[in-house]
Amino acid sequence: MRILEVREHTFPISSPIRNAVVDFSQMTLSLAAVVTDEVRDGRPLVGFGFNSNGRYGQGSLMRERFVPRLTGADPEALLDVTGQIDPHRAWDVMMTNEKPGGHGERSVAVGVLDMALWDLRAKLEERPLYDLIAERHGSGTADRRVFVYAAGGYYHPGKGDAGLQEELRSYLDRGYTVVKMKIGGAPLVEDRRRIEAALSVLGPGQRLMVDANGRFDAQEATAYLDALEEYDLHWYEEPTDPLDYDGLRQVAERRTTVPLATGENLFSHLDALNLARYGGLDPAKDYLQFDCALSYGLVEYLRTLDALAPLGWAPERFIPHGGHQMSLNIAAGLGLGGNESYPDLFQPFGGFPDGVAVEDGFVTMPELPGIGFEGKSDLAQVCAELAS
Structure with a gap:
């Protein structure tokens, strides 16, 4: 299988609330879709991921660094021995040429894509993610x-x-x-x-x-x-x-x-x-x-x-x-x-x-x-x- 495309969109999740440090009037979130060539029920199989509130959308980081590494990698580098997407191997590909430390916002961008890849993997096996994780x-x-x-x-x-x-x-x-x-x-x-x-x-x-x-x-x-x-x-x-x-x-x-x-x-x-x-x-x-x-x-x-x-x-x-x-x-x-x-x-x-x-x-x-x-x-x- 191959990853054909990764799409990202930034959504507003604004609200007139605040905590002791942050107000949420301008808060955003990134939703990513990892689209594959695997077809189920006549449609490409897609994994989805997004970031939590409190950190803003990370579309630019994904588009500039992490998505090109995923889509530009040798497809075999992203798969395990069964021929299915391996989130661990995909994580290594995304973090290629990233220095240790300085986690900042890149950890959010990678977290969004990691979520989508795990969603995808569990869908490939047609079972809940919690069941796959437990096993x-x-x-x-x-x-x-x-x-x-x-x-x-x-x-x-x-x-x-x-x-x-x-x-x-x-x-x-x-x-x-x-x-x-x-x-x-x-x-x-x-x-x-x-x-x-x-x-x-x-x-x-x-x-x-x-x-x-x-x-x-x-x-x-x-x-x-x-x-x-x-x-x-x-x-x-x-x-x-x-x-x-x-x-x-x-x-x-x-x-x-x-x-x-x-x-x-x-x-x-x-x-x-x-x-x-x-x-x-x-x-x-x-x-x-x-x-x-x-x-x-x-x-x-x-x-x-x-x-x-x-x-x-x-x-x-x-x-x-x-x-x-x-x-x-x-x-x-x-x-x-x-x-x-x-x-x-x-x-x-x-x-x-x-x-x-x-x-x-x-x-x-x-x-x-x-x-x-x-x-x-x-x-x-x-x-x-x-x-x-």
Whole structure:
């Protein structure tokens, strides 16, 4: 088989929301389609991939460097011994002549294409990606029941405490048991009021997460921590800059109860290894949120898991950022601790296939070929338009 063409389109996923660092009024996303000469049901077989919110579309990088390497390679260099596309070999081709380090935005561009290649490979085998991942890289059997939490609670113009409570109630009413809100974009006294408003709508067995999006230095982060430990929180996310390992260590040493979560803005297995070595995190308490769509894809994610396992990090302590179906498949295939979800934001790219409901905080993966994008009608339409 051969890759005939790779198409990319940049889509707006703008919203009037903001976190402590970024507003989403100009946010974009890249959708890629890898078109092959393999024909199924009278149509070329196509794999799709896109990047998570928070990093902009990467069309120029894909068009200038990574797509030409894929389409210009000897077709045999991209295939395994069965004659089918091998995402690992394709990853090596894409990263030809790229220096180590400096991961930046290229990790997002490669992550998009890696996602499309894994979607393609699972479609070639006519089975769900999570099943393929479990067989090749997991225990052999996927766990189709995956924990998900609802991410939201952004700062929104004109939306006060009552609006925040209404939003979180809507997630709880849809079956989520853990919800997340933003902090750090307002004074501490105001954020405490918002947190208490959010906690007031939770019932038995329901939990709240808070996310500072790397806004604080160590002193500010520990000041917030002292306040947050008065509450029974599921976790305190990204209290410091993603690369401030010493600052994070200071927060970790100061805390007594609240778990910490971070990692969504680290883009390689070596960055993840440095976080585990120097960030002061506890593999028995804390969580890691690396997002394959932003960090070179599943190929690199597997390296990250392998690098951190000797330091005591089990798969269930990994709960990826991004709220997309690729991470859901990885979570099911590798037995991760769950996945982020955006019930209302960044559509049509967030969410689950049609008919998949949240029950007691979990979803059950459908048996769809590939990642399952075609099972989500609004996303399937966008993908079909790019592929046609």
